[in-house]
Amino acid sequence: MPVAKKNWSPWRILVKVEVDQTTPAEWSQMLDLFDDANIYQTFAYGEVRWGGKNLSHLLLKRDGEVLGMAQLRIIRPTPLKFGIAYLRWGPIFERRGRPLDPEATRLMAGALTAEYVEKRKLFLLVLPNAFIGSPRAAVFQGAFSNFMLEPLTFENTYRTFVLDLAPKAEELRRNLDPKWRNKLSGAEKNNLTVVAGNGSEEYKTFCKLYYQMRKRKTFETTVDVEEFGRIQKVLDRPHRMQILICENKGTPVAGLVVSTMGDSAIYLLGATSDEGLNTKGAYLLQWTMIQWLKANGVRWYDLGGIDPEGNPGVYTFKRGFAGADICQMSPLVACDSAVSSAFFWAGSTLRGALRRSESALNFARAIRQLATRN
Numbered sequence: 001m002p003v004a005k006k007n008w009s010p011w012r013i014l015v016k017v018e019v020d021q022t023t024p025a026e027w028s029q030m031l032d033l034f035d036d037a038n039i040y041q042t043f044a045y046g047e048v049r050w051g052g053k054n055l056s057h058l059l060l061k062r063d064g065e066v067l068g069m070a071q072l073r074i075i076r077p078t079p080l081k082f083g084i085a086y087l088r089w090g091p092i093f094e095r096r097g098r099p100l101d102p103e104a105t106r107l108m109a110g111a112l113t114a115e116y117v118e119k120r121k122l123f124l125l126v127l128p129n130a131f132i133g134s135p136r137a138a139v140f141q142g143a144f145s146n147f148m149l150e151p152l153t154f155e156n157t158y159r160t161f162v163l164d165l166a167p168k169a170e171e172l173r174r175n176l177d178p179k180w181r182n183k184l185s186g187a188e189k190n191n192l193t194v195v196a197g198n199g200s201e202e203y204k205t206f207c208k209l210y211y212q213m214r215k216r217k218t219f220e221t222t223v224d225v226e227e228f229g230r231i232q233k234v235l236d237r238p239h240r241m242q243i244l245i246c247e248n249k250g251t252p253v254a255g256l257v258v259s260t261m262g263d264s265a266i267y268l269l270g271a272t273s274d275e276g277l278n279t280k281g282a283y284l285l286q287w288t289m290i291q292w293l294k295a296n297g298v299r300w301y302d303l304g305g306i307d308p309e310g311n312p313g314v315y316t317f318k319r320g321f322a323g324a325d326i327c328q329m330s331p332l333v334a335c336d337s338a339v340s341s342a343f344f345w346a347g348s349t350l351r352g353a354l355r356r357s358e359s360a361l362n363f364a365r366a367i368r369q370l371a372t373r374n
Contacts, residue, residue: 015067017111018059027057028236030066036094036129036136037262039241041071044234048227049073056085060104060111067101068093068108072116082339084347085116089129096262100135105143113146113334123340125150126332131162137329147332156331161323163301165294172290180320184287187280193247194288198240203229205245206255210271225269228257241268244289246281254281258289264300265293282317 022030024043031037039045046055050073060068070091076083091108094100116122126144130136150156165172173181195202210225232241239261246254253276257269267289272282293301303323308315319325335341 014062015107016061017115018061019115020057022057022059025236027069027071028239030059030069031092031261032238033066033096034069034092034094035096035263036092038089038092038129038264039231039235039239039259039261039266039268040089041069041092042231042235042239042261043071044231044236044239046071046073048231048234056116058091058111058115060108062107067104068111070108070112074122076122077343080339081121082337082343083120083122084340084344085120085122085124087112087124087126089127091126092129094136094262100139102139102142105139109143109146117334117336121337121340123335123337123344124333125344126334127156128329128332130329131326132329133326140329140332144332147334150331150333158328159306159325160328161303161306161318161321161325163290163303163321163323165290165299165301169291169294173287175322177320177322180283180317183280184283187284190248190279190281192253192279192281192284193250194285195245195247196288196292197243197245198232198237200229200233202243202245203232203241203257205252206243206257206269206271209245209252209255209273209276210269212273213271216274223269228269242289242292244285246276246279246285248276248279248281251275253279254285256282256285256289258293260293260296260298263298264302265289265298266302267304286321 024047027043031041043055046052054074056072056074058070058072059066068091070087072090073086073088074083075086091105091112093104093108095104112124112126116124124147126147128137128140128144130140163172167175173184176184207225207229228241235241239259241257241259244256244258245252252273254272255270256267259266259268270282270285276282290301301321301323303318303321306315306318306325333344335344
């Protein structure tokens with residue numbers, strides 16, 4: 001998969017690229033400069049999820065000012081020059097309080113290509129933090145025009161609802177689906193208490209609720225709540241996930257975990273205990289979170305992945321927010337190494353086969369459980 005090579009010398013006079021020269025503390029501080037910062041680009045997420053030795057950090061500066069940044073996972077099976085560079089929800093380039101800068105994105109695309117495709121001979125996979133039809137997606141498509149679009153499949157498609165928090169709270173509530181709004185009103189009459197925090201104790205409480213829910217619903221998931229707990233401990237305090245716990249007469253009955261960075265929030269985890277099903281605490285938690293996000297200047301609320309066919313209950317619940325139903329733009333790929341390209345596609349084929357076999361196994365287990373119960 002060849003990539004057209006360009007002469008970057010004209011902008012190298014003005015722009016400086018730094019690779020793997022920043023500390024975790026410096027990286028965290030720089031993330032706060034950008035509206036498109038997100039948890040997947042934090043040192044804490046990369047270190048816990050992939051291991052610190054498998055990370056690479058690229059900074060783009062112009063006249064000493066940080067123009068863009070990207071944290072990548074490097075997969076290299078041998079010391080030889082082949083492997084994969086994976087960039088999730090990046091690069092970051094939208095400075096706070098400034099309009100989108102297509103030039104900054106173009107320069108980031110060039111810097112990423114020069115370092116990971118041309119120099120390191122890796123297969124570069126970029127999962128942009130941009131949704132189809134948005135201004136950010138248009139900027140990405142223009143800046144990464146030399147990259148190829150990876151075909152969207154069920155495995156790599158991120159579909160979600162995104163709620164615009166700009167309207168007043170009264171309007172947001174009025175826009176809720178009538179059934180959703182009625183359940184919220186019912187929850188408000190149940191004398192429930194909402195506890196907020198971002199510490200380990202709140203997260204432990206959430207995990208207990210989550211395990212109760214998993215046991216009850218026996219659903220298939222790739223989410224590792226313990227891993228998110230380890231990430232929470234490593235995250236700098238300003239970037240920690242916000243946790244809301246709903247209590248009924250002092251007993252936790254529902255929980256919510258949301259990451260807030262830049263101008264957006266992402267709904268990561270939610271859970272309701274067996275005894276909490278009738279309290280409608282999940283509705284109260286989400287409405288409380290919306291109010292908290294607005295109070296803290298957050299513009300967008302990403303409600304997490306949706307799967308109308310595979311998980312219709314969660315889809316219906318999230319649809320009730322009246323957010324926009326959108327999909328993340330296709331992954332972008334670039335490579336000029338035949339070995340790295342073959343390595344990536346062989347791995348993708350194997351992962352797809354494993355997912356299919358795991359899905360079939362989980363389906364068979366569910367059938368056996370139903371048969372046993374009946």
